[in-house]
Amino acid sequence: MASSSDQAHCFIIIIATTTTLLALWLTKKIFILNKNPSPANNPKLRLPPSPPALPLIGHIHHLASAQPLFKTFHALRQKYGPLLYLRLGSYPVVLVSSPSLASEIFHTHDVSFAAKPDSPLEDRLLYGDSGFVTAPYGDYWKFVKKLCVTELLSTRQLDRSRSVRREEVERLLRKLVAKSEEKAAVDLSVELMSLTNNVTCRMAMSTRCSGEDNEAERCRKLVKESNELTAKMLLAHMLGPFKRVGYFLLRRQAKEFPARCDEMLERILMEHEERSASSAAYSFDCTNPDLMDILLRVSKDPEADIKVTRKNIKAFFLDIFIAGTSTTADAMAWTMAEILNHPAIFKRVRQEIHDLTNGSGNNRLVEETDIPNLHYLQAVVKEALRLHPPVMAAPRVCREACRVGGFDIPKGVAVALNVYSITRDPDVWENPDEFSPERFLQGMVEKGFQANGFAAFGGGRRMCPGSNLAFTVICYAVAAMVQCFDWKVGNGEDGVRMEAGLGMTMSLAKPLVCLPLLQVCLDQFQMEASSL
Numbered sequence: 001m002a003s004s005s006d007q008a009h010c011f012i013i014i015i016a017t018t019t020t021l022l023a024l025w026l027t028k029k030i031f032i033l034n035k036n037p038s039p040a041n042n043p044k045l046r047l048p049p050s051p052p053a054l055p056l057i058g059h060i061h062h063l064a065s066a067q068p069l070f071k072t073f074h075a076l077r078q079k080y081g082p083l084l085y086l087r088l089g090s091y092p093v094v095l096v097s098s099p100s101l102a103s104e105i106f107h108t109h110d111v112s113f114a115a116k117p118d119s120p121l122e123d124r125l126l127y128g129d130s131g132f133v134t135a136p137y138g139d140y141w142k143f144v145k146k147l148c149v150t151e152l153l154s155t156r157q158l159d160r161s162r163s164v165r166r167e168e169v170e171r172l173l174r175k176l177v178a179k180s181e182e183k184a185a186v187d188l189s190v191e192l193m194s195l196t197n198n199v200t201c202r203m204a205m206s207t208r209c210s211g212e213d214n215e216a217e218r219c220r221k222l223v224k225e226s227n228e229l230t231a232k233m234l235l236a237h238m239l240g241p242f243k244r245v246g247y248f249l250l251r252r253q254a255k256e257f258p259a260r261c262d263e264m265l266e267r268i269l270m271e272h273e274e275r276s277a278s279s280a281a282y283s284f285d286c287t288n289p290d291l292m293d294i295l296l297r298v299s300k301d302p303e304a305d306i307k308v309t310r311k312n313i314k315a316f317f318l319d320i321f322i323a324g325t326s327t328t329a330d331a332m333a334w335t336m337a338e339i340l341n342h343p344a345i346f347k348r349v350r351q352e353i354h355d356l357t358n359g360s361g362n363n364r365l366v367e368e369t370d371i372p373n374l375h376y377l378q379a380v381v382k383e384a385l386r387l388h389p390p391v392m393a394a395p396r397v398c399r400e401a402c403r404v405g406g407f408d409i410p411k412g413v414a415v416a417l418n419v420y421s422i423t424r425d426p427d428v429w430e431n432p433d434e435f436s437p438e439r440f441l442q443g444m445v446e447k448g449f450q451a452n453g454f455a456a457f458g459g460g461r462r463m464c465p466g467s468n469l470a471f472t473v474i475c476y477a478v479a480a481m482v483q484c485f486d487w488k489v490g491n492g493e494d495g496v497r498m499e500a501g502l503g504m505t506m507s508l509a510k511p512l513v514c515l516p517l518l519q520v521c522l523d524q525f526q527m528e529a530s531s532l
């Protein structure tokens with residue numbers, strides 16, 4: 001056991017080291033960094049207003065709070081206005097919180113804001129900016145965006161992959177039927193994550209990630225861990241000169257997590273390579289290539305205009321997986337939670353489905369192709385996305401100095417689009433905190449869907465390319481769950497608690513646990529009894 005004098009000795013060493021580090025950093029700031037003064041020191045610039053700042057840490061103390069980050073951003077917007085210049089340690093960030101200012105970023109200055117901030121996970125920790133979501137704006141990003149949109153997310157591809165989504169939604173229903181028969185509650189958050197895992201993996205890489213329950217849980221944890229690690233690394237990144245200390249503290253997690261992701265992706269890549277090799281050693285006549293096959297072909301083609309490395313491929317699929325799974329699952333969970341808390345809305349959604357699927361005494365299970373005719377259901381999903389946007393802040397970087405809202409935004413400054421405040425702006429949305437799907441049935445909203453504040457999928461050229469897929473999956477799965485089951489929430493609680501957890505994405509704070517009560521005979525939906 002350490003003696004008290006040892007402890008005092010340690011304490012003195014820590015204080016001395018910290019003081020030395022601070023002194024070194026200050027010296028560097030004064031004598032070196034002053035050659036590149038921060039935008040805030042340039043009197044010629046008219047920067048957006050700033051809340052009160054502290055020396056060294058700038059505005060970090062405004063973000064240090066026990067509430068979720070989106071609430072902190074929202075509180076800043078309400079107290080100080082829709083355009084704020086913040087200094088987080090040594091990093092300037094502009095917080096944009098109104099629909100009209102977001103429209104300037106997404107539309108007027110789309111190209112100037114088409115870049116993403118550097119990945120806080122640094123190259124050596126994960127795949128850096130080799131993927132899609134954080135790829136610098138340029139030829140590689142244009143190539144992957146085009147490939148992703150045409151080969152995965154176009155209307156034609158979504159039509160072709162419809163059977164995948166149907167199988168996965170029916171698989172979910174069978175699981176819920178089994179739970180209903182056992183009279184056992186189900187953790188819908190887990191099941192919905194498993195659904196989106198499988199849909200994304202099967203569509204993009206022809207593989208099911210969540211075949212077994214344990215694996216589904218592993219995948220869910222992987223995405224959750226990725227979000228948490230990103231949040232922690234971002235915090236470390238903000239420490240400026242001390243970021244290495246932050247990285248050092250996170251080193252074990254930051255080493256283990258990418259290794260596990262890499263192992264999973266390597267396995268899938270090798271399966272694709274083996275399959276291709278056994279068919280015709282990368283001849284270009286493979287009949288039904290998925291996105292991974294296509295990228296592998298490009299990577300092996302010496303004539304290809306764009307050089308695609310193995311690391312690029314793994315980073316791309318990890319990005320698609322992380323961007324597309326928890327976001328869609330969270331949105332579904334929020335939608336179900338709102339529906340369960342509003343019995344009249346639940347009834348109206350079910351009635352709309354019933355009217356469409358019960359023709360001439362013939363009942364059938366709702367299908368994805370019914371969605372365009374389920375207007376009220378669509379309104380419910382849009383309203384849930386508006387109130388609970390899973391991505392609460394879309395980050396961008398200013399590539400060329402420009403003016404937004406009459407203020408200067410210097411080149412290189414990061415911009416955070418405060419999606420939560422934008423989608424609750426009282427100038428655009430009447431009673432913005434109320435869940436009212438009816439507003440989406442009135443023409444007013446459709447008129448200005450983008451410009452007027454529906455920023456759940458971002459905007460401009462870096463807007464989410466998966467919005468159609470996500471919207472379709474959410475509508476389809478929610479419709480099937482409402483059509484087939486009545487639901488009893490959790491442990492006799494009075495409705496679902498609509499609280500969001502901490503973290504980078506907006507998920508329900510507590511798992512959505514409910515008891516499904518089968519309310520229709522699934523035989524009439526031609527689902528095989530043997531597979532129930």
Ligand code: HEM
Nearest residue numbers: 133323324327328331391394457458459462463464466470
């Ligand atoms: C409810 C579900 C989803 C939500 C709320 C959502 C939201 C977003 C947002 C806000 C952005 C940033 C946009 C911007 O900066 O303007 C984004 C980017 C992105 N999303 Fe989604 N997303 C969802 C589902 C999906 C799905 C299903 C996929 C693909 C399978 C996907 C793939 C991507 C990709 C690749 C990017 C990066 C695009 C780029 O940097 O050019 N997302 N998403």
